[in-house]
Amino acid sequence: MTEPDAAAALRLDLHARALGDMSSGKPKRLVRALEYQAEDLAPEAMDLATEADFLSVLRGARATDQLVEMWRKQLTRWDYHENALWSGHPPRTDGRRAEAYALLGVGEETGKHLDTLVPVSKAAGTVVISTEHKLWYTPQSLQGRPWYWPAYRRLLTEKGWPEDVVAGLDEATDRVVERLADPTAPEAYQSKGLVVGYVQSGKTANFAGVIAKAMDAGYRLVIVLGGTLNMLRAQTQRRLDMELVGRENIMRGGTEYESDYADDPAWSQGKFAAFGAMPSTLGAFDIHRMTTRDVDYQSLQQGIAALESDKQEPGLPLCHPRNLHRAAARLMVVKKNSTVLEKLVKDLRKIQTPLSEIPVLIVDDESDEASVNTSNLAKPDAERTAINRKISELLRMLPRAQYVGYTATPFANVFIDPSDTEDIFPKDFIISLPRPDGYMGARDFHDLDSDLSEEERTFANSNEMAHVRSIVMEDDEDDTCLERAMDMFLLTAAMKLYREDKGGLDDRYFQHHTMLIHESVRQDDHRELLARVTRLWWNAGYSGAAGRDRLRTLFDTDVAPVSAVRADGQSVPASFEDLAPYIGPAVIRIGGDDKPIIVVNGDKDIETGEADFDKRSIWKILIGGQKLARGFTVEGLTVSYFRRRAGNASTLMQMGRWFGFRKGYQDLVRLYLGRQEAMGKKEIDLYEGFEAICRDEEAFRAELAQYSVTVDGRPQVTPDQVPPLVWQHIPWLKPTSPNKMYNSRLVTVRSPGEWQEPTAYPTKTVDLRHNTNLWTPVLDGLSAESTRLSYRFAEKNVTHRFPALTGRMGSRELLDLVSRARWGAPSQFAPHLDYLREITMSEPAQVDDWIVLAPQHAQPGKRIRLGSSGRTYSYFGRDRRRAPLFGAISDVKHRAAAMRIAGSLTDSGDATVEGLVAPRRGVIVLYPVVESAHRTGLGEGDSLDPSQVVMAFGFVAPASARSDDGRVLRFTTVDSSQEGVAIIDTATGATSD
Known part of the structure; x- marks a missing residue:
């Protein structure tokens, strides 16, 4: 080995040791850490234990160099750490990274070179909607015990997963496991949660990580409900066996050729995780598989010995740490089939160890399929559907069982009746996973919000x-x-x-x-x-x-x-x-x-x-x-x-x-x-x-993200208040079955600077005429000619343009008008009206006036005559998805200019729009809607009876109109004595939006 090579190897060893001491904690003074490690190495190591040496290497380094990769791994961990007590900045921010450099004691130039080689990841984090929970899952509580999670983490890294992706998985799985109950707690608690991913986006990797961490923490029976089909169950079993269980636990002393994976190329190619020996001989614990790739759960031979957990200290319960951390874990991947689940239930009943002592984790893959009860239990003699009944029975039998559902389509789960304690409603948490890098989802096949004409669109x-x-x-x-x-x-x-x-x-x-x-x-x-x-x-x-x-x-x-x-x-x-x-x-x-x-x-x-x-x-x-x-x-x-x-x-x-x-x-x-x-x-x-x-999906995730921010350390929204956040954009495609759409009732929706669009307009002719007559004077007061408005999205090089008639209303004038408007489902607009009243009547008022926009079609046609003045206005052809609700009414290209005028977007690049911007100003956008029943035979400029027009509108409140306490939503229930009971609008049968 040449002298430079020897120095480089020594430097790598030195930094590896120093960073290894910091790997599970906060950054420490780098030079001091290097000097401490150098004492145990060759004499010349002390010459390398300086920031000057490190900086000299960074100046000529490439992003793929070994030393840089080593630092990438550790810096990324610090960047992503969700509960870093040493930092006052959020994860994945420049401020968090700067704090790490300060604690390391490195200079400005060293920090700049590290930022160039290892940029701060600004990826979206995990979104959590949760009740308050006891903090038990901490590095201190797990000191010295983690085994399967570190092994799983290493395997993913060796497979070529980028460090920021592994760090993101680490952070996301922590958010799940910390919301389970402490498996060693004297009192049993049953947590239920839901993890929302994307279709085909790697949810299995997340629940494999959750299982690894849960086992390390003390969960000793893991039941994975692996879909309703054999092929899906087998695919899940193999993935867990290969990446988590490992060769030694699979063979259990047998030969390579006796494994159920002997014919699997990945087995012979050494792609299955391996520990070198049985984990129990290395100071950890073994995993006993109760199912294999080809064999689903079967009634156990020789009684139920395979499910027994031997206690090292019989006088203590199994969940006591002195018993729990010496016991082997059991893993089964079970098809969602009532016959299979019945076998499991019968075997559990025979176990001598009290079921109340066994910490159990139930992972339900595709939890919105088959698991959800579709029977209306309010009807006489109604029974749960078969699979839901068996899952409920498992949860009833196992007081320490934690239920975590995984799905990309969560609507059926969030619409479960929260008051049904035997069901699988995620009462404790809902976690939304970020969209992974390199993932192709629905957005990648659509041009959402694009303002390009057909002629302007290209393959690029x-x-x-x-x-x-x-x-x-x-x-x-x-x-x-x-x-x-x-x-x-x-x-x-x-x-x-x-x-x-x-x-x-x-x-x-x-x-x-x-x-x-x-x-x-x-x-x-x-x-x-x-x-x-x-x-x-x-x-x-x-x-x-x-x-x-x-x-x-x-x-x-x-x-x-x-x-x-x-x-x-x-x-x-x-x-x-x-x-x-x-x-x-x-x-x-x-x-x-x-x-x-x-x-x-x-x-x-x-x-x-x-x-x-x-x-x-x-x-x-x-x-x-x-x-x-x-x-x-x-x-x-x-x-x-x-x-x-x-x-x-x-x-x-x-x-x-x-x-x-x-x-x-x-x-x-x-x-x-x-x-x-x-x-x-x-x-x-x-x-x-x-x-x-x-x-629908992006709107739901955006709502979850907005309301996940805690206020004074308390959650704004708990899982039983999530159903109102579900959207539906087109009439024929409902989120899920209507009999699952239970709901809470919103009292206030505070929406500063955000586009809001009521859709529950009346159907009765007297109410439609009333609304049209309310708004007609406002239309008559608009400008005689339309003005062209636009908003340019510089980062996307896209411009939204449209012509509109313009006007202005005083704040109390608008409040009076919308307060007198009539609705098909009053509960839908009521939370918005409460907010408008709040910002208008507050002292001082948070809104001075409202710009009124009435978008007009650029091309001739679709115009109707309204009011006594004889003016014509563009109308919009829309139909209800189900009475009284429309789908989306607005055109997306109208929204950006309105949001800019209200102060929530930056400069539009349009002088006309900029001339309308003012502090404490909101925007109303009017849409005279003509439903299909009245569009037949409608000619250009024809008059319509006011009862044949739906006066729809969208609005953007001033971006500055925020509440002092930072809260966005306020909820209530129909019966406040039954907090958490799901509510629907009993007058109309429509759920609150």
Whole structure:
């Protein structure tokens, strides 16, 4: 080893030791820590124990250098630490990092170089809605005991997970575990919570981390409810076995070849976690698996010995620390099946150890499916649904059981009756996980809030143009669209082979490449579809002139232009001729075994292969229904052909198997989607449906984030007050079943600087006429000509423009008007009215006046005559989702200018808009709405009776109109003696929004 190499190795050792001493605590004086460690190393180590030496290395370092990676790991931990008592700044902020440097005692230049090499992550953190809880899960309480979490953390790092992602997982799992009950507490407490992720976004990694930390803390029986299908249960079991349980716990003294994973390539390749020996011989505890990859829970042989927990000290309860931390843990991954769960319940009843002494963690994967009770218990003789009844029975039997549900579609769970103590309502916490980096979700297939016209959209600036292809029904009668989708599947296969060969920014091997065809859940339909797809594949003529001409055209018009602007450094062939040599190998990779198609639907007569991505590389077309519609990960999914309809948002979103991580091939992902299919008398559009779900989901998460901030150390909102935060954007797609939509009642919604939009307008003609007559004088008082308003989003290079008539109202004038307005569901607007009254009548008032905007259509048409003045105004065609509620009424491009005038956005770049900005000023935006029943035969400038117009509006209160106490919401219940009981508007049957 040369002298520089020797010095570099010594420096690495020195810094590793110093940072190791700080790894679980706060930053300490760096030079002092280096000098202390240098005493135990070679004499020359003292020369390296200086900031000057460290700075000299940083000046010429690269981000990938070993020393930088070491510091990246530790700085990221400090950046992410949620409860850092040594810091007065929030996680992931420049202030937090600056405090770390100050405690380390490093100079300004050293800090600047570290910031350049290891930038502060500004990623969103975990959002928590929670009741107050006892602080028990602390580093001090766990001192010396963690075993499975550190091992899991190391495994993820070795797999190449970025340190900030691992740190984010560490922080998120802490938020869950600290809200469980202390497993060693003398008194039993049963916590129930919900973790909300994204579809196909890595929720399993989160609950694997929660299980690891919970076991380390003392939970000794872990029951994972792994979906309703064998394939999903098996996939979950393997993931936990590979990353958490480990080889030694799986073999339990047996040979490699006796393992149930002997035929799994990852087992022979050494990808399963390993500890070197049984954990119990290394000072930890073992995990006993009660289920395997292929075998669900079965009634135990030889009585129930396998579930017994031997006490080291019989005179103490099992949950006492002297017993608990010496006992082995039990893990089972159980299918949500009432028969399987009944076996488990019977075995638990036979255990000699009192069940009240066993700390149990129940993790419910896809908790909104099957677990939720759908029977109305208020009806006489009503019983819970079978699976919900068994889960309730488990919770009743196990006083120390903690229930944590995981889902990407939480609406069914939050609408459970909170007062039903036997149910799974997340009474203690709801945790929303941040969107992971590199994740493709609904937003990545839509152009939300884009103001670009159709002519301005390109493959570069439009997600829809880049990734979404419409299934045109007329063309699909002769399978034209399906054939084109299959051609795309082959082309993207060839592109992956090209990238494997040519390398690039992400030189990788693509183990799986799949296409999913999802048209129906009916097995009979799958038979017909299998015949169609088989015929199309073998008649495609990919080796002949006709097939190659189709592929060339598709490459030149679709693949090449999209990848040219979205490949993100991946290799892209310059022409079809460069890609052509890879098409033949791609055909062989997919259909060389004469089985290009796998049917996954449980029909043994037509299932053509096993979709087990763990055992082999799969380059196939998959046909399926319910089995592929929820939870199960379709690896390598690149092309999706989707025509399946659904009646609610939760079901439709879970069918989005094309969501997930597409490292190295995001530009190749294509979604072929049915558009405007007939559903009864309505026309629906699946693309519109997914866009609405995306908006619903983002609105819900934004609400959770807003109300998660504590005030004076107390939560603004508890889980039983969450249902009003659920939105619905389009009429035909409800969040979940109406019989699950219980609710609390909002009294006040404080919304300074935020767009608010009531939708519960009346249906009675007398009320509609009353409202129109209220607002008509305001319309008559607006400017004679429209003014063009705009707002430029500089960071997105997008401008929202629209013409509008303008005017002004005094604050008390507006309050008087909206106080006299009539509503179809008064409870919806009442919380907003309470806030408007609060900011208008306060001393001093928090609002001086309101700018009134009436957006006008840029093109002729859609104008009606209102009032006695004979003026015409643009109207908006909208329909109710269900009486009395409309969906969204406003146009998104109207909102930014209004929010700027109210002071919640920065400079608009529009002099006209800036001229309207004033302190303590709000904005009202008027929308004369004409429903479809009155639009038939309506001509340009026709008069309408006031009873045929819905005078809708949105508003933005002044951004400065905030409450002194910082609270945003105020709630009440119908019966205040039953705090937490779910409430609906009993007069209208509508839930409060």
